[in-house]
Amino acid sequence: MTSRDSAVRICVLYPELLGTYGDGGNARVLSRRLAWRDIAAEVHTVGAGEAVPDSCDLYLVGGGEDGPQTQAARELQASGALHRAVDRGAVVFAVCAGMQILGSRFPDADGIDRPGLGLLDCVTMRVDRPRAVGELLTTDATVTGPGGSTVPLGPLTGFENHAGRTVAGSSAIALGRVEVGEGNGDGTEGVVTGRVIGTYLHGPALARNHRLADALLGLVVGADLLTPLDDADVEALRTERQAAARRDRVGSGHDSLHRRRRP
Amino acid sequence: MSASSHPSVTGPGARARIAVALGRAVAGISRLTGRGSGSVIGGRAALRVHPGLLRALSAGREIVLVSATNGKTTTTRLIAAALAADRAVVSNSLGANMAAGIVAALGPTAPGTTAVLEVDERWLPGVLRDTEASTVVLLNLTRDQLDRSQEVRSLAAAWRRCLAETPPHTVIANADDPLVVWAARGAPTVIWVATAQRWLADAVGCPECTGRIEFGPSSWHCTGCDLSRPIPSVTVDDTAIVIDGERSPITLGLPGRINRVNAAFALATAHSLAVPLAPAADGIAAVTEVAGRYRVTTVNGRTVRLLLAKNPAGWHEAIELLAPAPAPTVVSINSRIADGLDPSWLWDVDFEILQGRFVVATGERRHDLAVRLRYAEVDHAVADTVDEAVRICAGRPEHRPGAVIDLAANYTAFQQYFERFGGDR
Numbered sequence: 001m002t003s004r005d006s007a008v009r010i011c012v013l014y015p016e017l018l019g020t021y022g023d024g025g026n027a028r029v030l031s032r033r034l035a036w037r038d039i040a041a042e043v044h045t046v047g048a049g050e051a052v053p054d055s056c057d058l059y060l061v062g063g064g065e066d067g068p069q070t071q072a073a074r075e076l077q078a079s080g081a082l083h084r085a086v087d088r089g090a091v092v093f094a095v096c097a098g099m100q101i102l103g104s105r106f107p108d109a110d111g112i113d114r115p116g117l118g119l120l121d122c123v124t125m126r127v128d129r130p131r132a133v134g135e136l137l138t139t140d141a142t143v144t145g146p147g148g149s150t151v152p153l154g155p156l157t158g159f160e161n162h163a164g165r166t167v168a169g170s171s172a173i174a175l176g177r178v179e180v181g182e183g184n185g186d187g188t189e190g191v192v193t194g195r196v197i198g199t200y201l202h203g204p205a206l207a208r209n210h211r212l213a214d215a216l217l218g219l220v221v222g223a224d225l226l227t228p229l230d231d232a233d234v235e236a237l238r239t240e241r242q243a244a245a246r247r248d249r250v251g252s253g254h255d256s257l258h259r260r261r262r263p
Numbered sequence: 264m265s266a267s268s269h270p271s272v273t274g275p276g277a278r279a280r281i282a283v284a285l286g287r288a289v290a291g292i293s294r295l296t297g298r299g300s301g302s303v304i305g306g307r308a309a310l311r312v313h314p315g316l317l318r319a320l321s322a323g324r325e326i327v328l329v330s331a332t333n334g335k336t337t338t339t340r341l342i343a344a345a346l347a348a349d350r351a352v353v354s355n356s357l358g359a360n361m362a363a364g365i366v367a368a369l370g371p372t373a374p375g376t377t378a379v380l381e382v383d384e385r386w387l388p389g390v391l392r393d394t395e396a397s398t399v400v401l402l403n404l405t406r407d408q409l410d411r412s413q414e415v416r417s418l419a420a421a422w423r424r425c426l427a428e429t430p431p432h433t434v435i436a437n438a439d440d441p442l443v444v445w446a447a448r449g450a451p452t453v454i455w456v457a458t459a460q461r462w463l464a465d466a467v468g469c470p471e472c473t474g475r476i477e478f479g480p481s482s483w484h485c486t487g488c489d490l491s492r493p494i495p496s497v498t499v500d501d502t503a504i505v506i507d508g509e510r511s512p513i514t515l516g517l518p519g520r521i522n523r524v525n526a527a528f529a530l531a532t533a534h535s536l537a538v539p540l541a542p543a544a545d546g547i548a549a550v551t552e553v554a555g556r557y558r559v560t561t562v563n564g565r566t567v568r569l570l571l572a573k574n575p576a577g578w579h580e581a582i583e584l585l586a587p588a589p590a591p592t593v594v595s596i597n598s599r600i601a602d603g604l605d606p607s608w609l610w611d612v613d614f615e616i617l618q619g620r621f622v623v624a625t626g627e628r629r630h631d632l633a634v635r636l637r638y639a640e641v642d643h644a645v646a647d648t649v650d651e652a653v654r655i656c657a658g659r660p661e662h663r664p665g666a667v668i669d670l671a672a673n674y675t676a677f678q679q680y681f682e683r684f685g686g687d688r
Contacts, residue, residue: 016467020406020414025610025638032638048468049475065414071473134604159605202607207634233637236645237630 007040023062025204061098066109099198121169138176145224158201282313283370306363331402341529348542388425462576516551555681588619595626
């Protein structure tokens with residue numbers, strides 16, 4: 001379907017700061033899905049204090065706790081590499097705390113507003129409600145492919161664990177609409193500004209949502225659709241998790257002890 | 264009032280005795296109605312009528328507290344076995360490790376009996392305050408139960424505070440876990456144990472200064488402050504545990520590298536409490552299973568070994584215990600409250616190591632595991648029940664007839680299988 005002379009370069013940013021919730025799995029998923037299609041992939045892991053390359057094709061930013069989140073924002077701001085990469089057309093996929101720091105402001109561990117990187121048109125604020133912890137499910141979601149076409153993703157499924165409320169600005173669009181869970185807090189889930197995509201979905205997100213993984217790779221390699229893979233295991237997981245999220249919402253099952261607020 | 268300065272001859276007061284009797288009655292009712300051993304609910308009832316009960320029951324006793332993310336049940340059992348060489352010992356050995364379970368364990372025992380108590384890592388500050396334990400054993404602190412536990416760093420900070428506020432006579436601690444070292448290093452006497460800990464991802468940021476910690480082959484240090492690996496006085500090799508240069512040869516009844524480390528903590532604890540090394544080591548060596556861990560049992564006529572692994576650090580130790588490839592293996596994952604509702608930690612485990620084996624995924628989160636195995640390129644199947652999983656393994660061409668099938672499960676999955684197949688419980 002597509003051919004490339006060079007390997008797809010994937011950059012995992014600060015896994016020790018933003019890697020608490022298995023989000024490192026997103027890089028494994030992307031590199032395997034490339035390899036299975038005979039597209040070469042290189043994964044560059046950048047630790048705190050190390051130089052961030054500005055030449056990668058796809059950047060992954062994971063979720064983490066409040067303190068490390070602020071440190072990651074400070075380092076990325078000082079580096080400037082991620083801004084240069086986005087200007088060049090790189091794709092960024094950011095989860096939870098990672099999405100929050102890519103917006104224009106976010107609350108730190110003490111609830112004080114901190115400046116974000118401004119790569120996503122959104123702000124995150126602290127709100128007075130219990131932390132959202134549990135399954136998060138959207139209705140059918142789409143993203144815009146490299147040729148401007150609409151790429152269907154199906155429902156997005158994941159696990160959310162956050163306290164902030166995220167409000168998208170006028171130039172941003174939501175990634176999906178919440179069916180079960182909290183998401184951004186206003187019935188939407190995730191924020192998309194150009195090729196920068198943010199979400200509250202852990203799980204990891206790309207393990208549970210293979211079409212979203214392929215959509216990110218499609219943006220990188222310039223194809224709306226990539227060769228299909230054997231995704232029977234993922235489809236089985238998606239079916240089971242969607243049912244679990246809906247069961248959770250109506251309050252049966254042990255998960256309902258923990259939460260939950262209706263969308 | 265410190266435990267050592269007030270040796271109790273009378274034992275706990277009348278109110279404590281009544282509370283204990285009530286707790287035992289509630290536990291008895293719980294057992295009779297088929298709701299489990301009843302120790303936790305009985306302890307809860309006792310604490311309700313006498314909130315100071317733990318303090319009362321602790322007075323006048325030698326108390327050892329054992330806390331960690333992983334290995335606390337096993338190490339508690341090994342310490343109890345070591346101390347039993349020369350004294351009576353009581354222990355909460357079924358893993359009932361919060362205040363109620365501890366009260367239930369202490370309640371029925373003679374007041375002078377030494378207590379070895381496993382303590383949930385979040386409960387350590389409260390239990391240390393109430394018991395004024397003389398010895399605290401700290402094994403490790405790593406990520407676990409992502410959706411509900413405090414961040415490991417704030418747990419380390421709570422440990423550090425409680426050790427300063429109620430200093431035990433001796434802390435026995437892991438020299439290779441920077442979070443544990445940071446929590447324990449202010450204590451008056453610390454016996455450091457070399458563990459060669461494998462899972463270090465939760466400790467790369469310094470708990471003191473947030474600087475980066477650099478790990479070498481047998482050392483580590485913070486690049487930003489003075490936090491570094493203390494010189495251990497307890498080490499372990501393939502044949503012996505070495506304390507202050509003295510070798511105690513030991514052949515364990517429990518498998519794996521990690522249990523040699525747990526045994527080193529146990530022997531060091533016994534040594535610090537003046538138990539002679541040889542009989543203490545014999546007591547440790549005689550332990551062959553702990554609350555069903557490593558138990559070999561039968562599942563529908565097939566021989567199966569039960570293994571517990573509940574988080575990335577635990578899995579990285581458990582994988583080496585598995586029968587070598589190509590022996591097929593069952594892995595079972597649940598995500599109930601006691602497991603953590605979010606099993607995304609599966610992606611922090613290098614399941615790639617299982618390549619070359621056939622793995623059957625089961626448990627309530629079998630599909631999450633199957634996806635993880637798919638991306639790890641591990642040949643696998645999904646089974647709705649453990650019975651089916653074992654049957655699939657036994658039917659594989661690479662399964663040697665009569666060989667033990669390893670069944671590795673996380674916490675509530677393990678408990679289910681232990682209750683169903685464990686035998687004499």
